[in-house]
Amino acid sequence: MNAISHPLPAGYITGQFDVAGHELASSPPPERLLDLLLLADQHEAEKEGHAAPRPGHWDQLRDEAGAELMQLLSGNHEADHLGWRDPDADWQPKLFRHALNSIAKMDNAGLLTLFIQASENAYLREAEPMQARWDRVAAQCREEVLRRVAAAKPSVPLEAAPEASDEDDETEDADADADDYVSLREVLRVAEDAFEYELSDAKLLDLYILVDNCGAGPDDEIFDDILDPITEMLQKRIEQGSPDLALISPVEGFDYPDHHAQALAAVLTGKLSNKNLLTIYRMAWDCEPDSPWMAIADMCRAQILRRMKPPPLRPDDRYWLDWKRTELVRRVTAHDQADAGGAEASLAGGRP
Structure with a gap:
């Protein structure tokens, strides 16, 4: 350094x-x-x-x-x-x-x-x-x-930005691709377009992280209006999906980048409060690509999504095994459908 x-x-x-x-x-x-x-x-x-x-x-x-x-x-x-x-x-x-x-x-x-x-x-x-x-x-x-x-790059404040024409949007998109940079104005537009009450759990979690990350800078007040309802929706889905885990009291001690060992041990228990789990996920998402926090981020994401949509209660082991097998078949089939859709799009693009 x-x-x-x-x-x-x-x-x-x-x-x-x-x-x-x-x-x-x-x-x-x-x-x-x-x-x-x-x-x-x-x-x-x-x-x-x-x-x-x-x-x-x-x-x-x-x-x-x-x-x-x-x-x-x-x-x-x-x-x-x-x-x-x-x-x-x-x-x-x-x-x-x-x-x-x-x-x-x-x-x-x-x-x-x-x-x-x-x-x-x-x-x-x-x-x-x-x-x-x-x-x-x-x-x-x-x-x-x-x-x-x-x-700080956008010279026009987000709240006072004029409406852009289609031609301006095309120019802005071309500049963004050229500079590999997405302005806060564009992030806000994407977030507002994406936010709706029929969001999938995974998209809602990604949207929460996106808006929360942008709200940590000098323009945080611009994103507050949309961050609050997104956070409320996310927390409500987690609590509805796993009401028993909502009663766990939060603990302290995950405030520093070198606390990844303590955070990992806590996440592996699977019994963190919703508040702790979201806090650690936010911290882990901000880490560098080769950081130990990357694996913690993946585990937190998986646990959050599982809490939002937990597996059904099982009356016996046989029912549990049937559910797991059905879930795996659904996932494999979804991959096949995605691959087929990509191949069709590729063929269509190559036609005169």
Whole structure:
């Protein structure tokens, strides 16, 4: 995490400050701006060491990179944001758990400040256990910065967005495909179109996660109006499908990314409260692709859907075996029908 992802040419170079300044002036993407921010902060810190500092006003370059990141985070490219750092923040090494838990609730200035200090803490404790902990904090900060920048991209507020014509929609869809980015405006439109009382359980759960995830950013109030009825519908279906599990009291202790072992053990019991199960599923869905939370997310999803539509009560083992066999036949047949439908569509597309 501490290694700069090559914002400058590799090897022994002169005029490094000039190269960094040229890089900053070329409107780099937010990932490169974060790298430049750390690079400039590192060289600025070297002025307090015994070695001669590298030439150049690295403090000015750092502040310019920070101000540009603040513009991207806020969506306001006119503000200067020169006072972007949190002057009161002092993240001591032992506070790494508190830092992880605070990232989602921080303002933009506090987030960038923590990103720098977390990277510095990890650098100063290289080859120690604390390095990995602060590397994780810095990685979460970077991910949150990039997420907020993406969320701030639409320049028109969602509640005031004008109605688009069919031609505008086609252009917007083409741009989204080209940039691999779906705007919050498009997410809101999809969510509103999808929400209806005849939703399948699986689609309702996916819709809940989609809207809840978008409601965690700066535009959370825009999604509140649709999140509340979706959540109410989801909770009602779970409680109606498994009324005995609705009486289980929730427990605490799944608030940090490194608590996956405790979360896994709790999920495997199959006896978590509905609130706990949904909370762990939301946490697991936000994890990275190679995280242990991925398997937990799959198990939570399966349990939630099972609670919404549990198997029938069985008077004897024979009835239970018949139900399982019937259910498996239904699933295999559904796969065959889907494959056949895809093959027909493919053939139809190849006809002149």
